[in-house]
Amino acid sequence: MGAMEVIIQSDKRQASLLGARIIARQVQKKPNAALGFATGKTPLLLYQFLVQMHREKELDFSRVTAFNLDEYIGLDPSHPASFHSYMWQNLFGPIAIREDKVNIPNGMAADIPAACRKFEETIKSSGGIDIQILGIGRDGHIGFNEPSSSLTSRTRIKTLTAETRRDHGQEFGGDEKVPFHVITMGLGTIMEARTCLLLAFGKEKARPIAQTIEGPITAMVPASILQLHQRAIVLLDEEAAAELTKIDYYRWVYGHKPDWQKY
Ligand code: GLP
Numbered sequence: 001m002g003a004m005e006v007i008i009q010s011d012k013r014q015a016s017l018l019g020a021r022i023i024a025r026q027v028q029k030k031p032n033a034a035l036g037f038a039t040g041k042t043p044l045l046l047y048q049f050l051v052q053m054h055r056e057k058e059l060d061f062s063r064v065t066a067f068n069l070d071e072y073i074g075l076d077p078s079h080p081a082s083f084h085s086y087m088w089q090n091l092f093g094p095i096a097i098r099e100d101k102v103n104i105p106n107g108m109a110a111d112i113p114a115a116c117r118k119f120e121e122t123i124k125s126s127g128g129i130d131i132q133i134l135g136i137g138r139d140g141h142i143g144f145n146e147p148s149s150s151l152t153s154r155t156r157i158k159t160l161t162a163e164t165r166r167d168h169g170q171e172f173g174g175d176e177k178v179p180f181h182v183i184t185m186g187l188g189t190i191m192e193a194r195t196c197l198l199l200a201f202g203k204e205k206a207r208p209i210a211q212t213i214e215g216p217i218t219a220m221v222p223a224s225i226l227q228l229h230q231r232a233i234v235l236l237d238e239e240a241a242a243e244l245t246k247i248d249y250y251r252w253v254y255g256h257k258p259d260w261q262k263y
Contacts, residue, residue, distance in 0.1 A: 004232045006213060006250040008241045012045060012201040014236040019133070019197055022263050024059055024232065026131050026195075032063040033155040034123075036132030036185075037091065038143075039068070039083045042199050043065060043133055051094040061095045065126045067105040069134070070184035073105055073157065082107075105155065105183035111148035117156040118185060120186035123189065132193035136200050139163055140208040140221035144184035147220045153186030187225050196232040198223065200240040209236060210243035 009015040014246040023046075026033050037043070068083055077084035084104050092102055103122050109115035123129060134142045139161065145153065148162050159180055160168075169175035190196065200209050211233065212223040226232040241247055 003100050003236065004213065004229065005254075006234045006236065006241075006244070007254050008238065008251060010238065012028050012237045014258040015199065015201065015237055016043075016045035017049055018221065018263060019043075019046045019199060019235050020053065021051060022195075022232060023131060023133075024053055025263065027059055027064060027205065032062065032065070033130045034065040034126045034128065034141040035071065036067045036129040036193055037063065037087060037188075038133045038135045039070075039086045040135045042135035046133070047091045050081070050091065053183050054095040057096075058169075061097050063101075064097060065095050065101045066092065066103060067123060067126075067129055067132075067185075067213065068102075069132075069190075069214070070182050071105040071107040073112065073181040073183060074181055076105075081168070086142070105185075107179075107183055112157050112183065116157070119155045119183075120189065123180060123192075124231060125256065131195045131197055132190055133181055134190070134196060134198040134223075136208050137164060137225055138167065138204055138208060140172040140211055140223050142198070142223045142226075144188060145181045145187050145190075145222040147222060148185055149219055151217070151222075151225050152188040154188050155185050158182050159185050175260060184232065189224055191225060191229060194231065195227050196226055198234045199236075199252055200225060201220065201237045203239040203242065205240040206243040209234070209240050210245075214245060 046149055071083045075082050105119055106115045136142060141146050144158050146158060165178040166175050168178045174176050211221045215221060217224045217227050
């Protein structure tokens with residue numbers, strides 16, 4: 001089954017809650033699920049909902065394996081702008097994921113290609129990622145797969161664009177302090193996740209979202225490869241959905257979802 005499901009919610013709170021419910025279902029069904037996480041502002045509310053579910057004892061993450069999309073090269077994991085710090089602070093700490101089950105690309109590795117290969121092997125030996133959470137960059141990137149990334153790429157080193165470095169300047173206290181290089185899961189790696197959950201909120205995401213869902217599949221919009229994914233769920237608020245030409249149809253489809261398919 002190949003499918004991209006576009007779900008438009010009134011606001012990011014509703015969309016994030018639905019996303020958290022999809023994750024919760026997966027963990028309830030398969031307590032040792034492998035989940036793929038993303039960083040950035042977009043998934044923060046979804047993570048807060050997962051933390052709340054954990055606190056209310058609805059969800060147990062003790063057997064879950066975690067993978068992360070990307071990390072800066074040469075940045076100590078303890079640096080406040082590292083994705084390690086972000087994940088432990090916003091999610092892994094509060095939901096008590098076991099440290100030995102957390103896999104974030106190692107940007108401090110002496111041998112980066114070897115670290116990338118090992119990361120891919122760990123995904124395979126865990127049985128593959130059940131749900132990969134994704135945000136999207138303003139230029140259509142997912143993970144740190146910048147425009148022109150190979151559509152079949154694996155975990156590897158990438159050089160950030162000037163635009164993406166500027167987008168992260170605030171976290172580093174200045175654009176010039178943002179690293180130039182990162183390790184990111186490849187588009188081929190992401191495509192192997194059994195489900196991809198792409199979240200996008202706000203008007204600055206309207207254009208990349210329209211290109212991703214309705215544009216041609218192209219390396220210039222890396223997220224557009226998701227059109228070929230076996231199960232990609234796209235959760236949007238009204239602003240991020242604003243440039244979709246088939247918006248009425250997506251609402252119609254979701255409104256008529258058969259009961260047995262509902263989340
Ligand atoms: C970074 C991350 C992506 C993320 C994107 C958008 O580039 N590597 O995984 O999706 O930023 O970030 P935000 O959610 O803050 O808009």
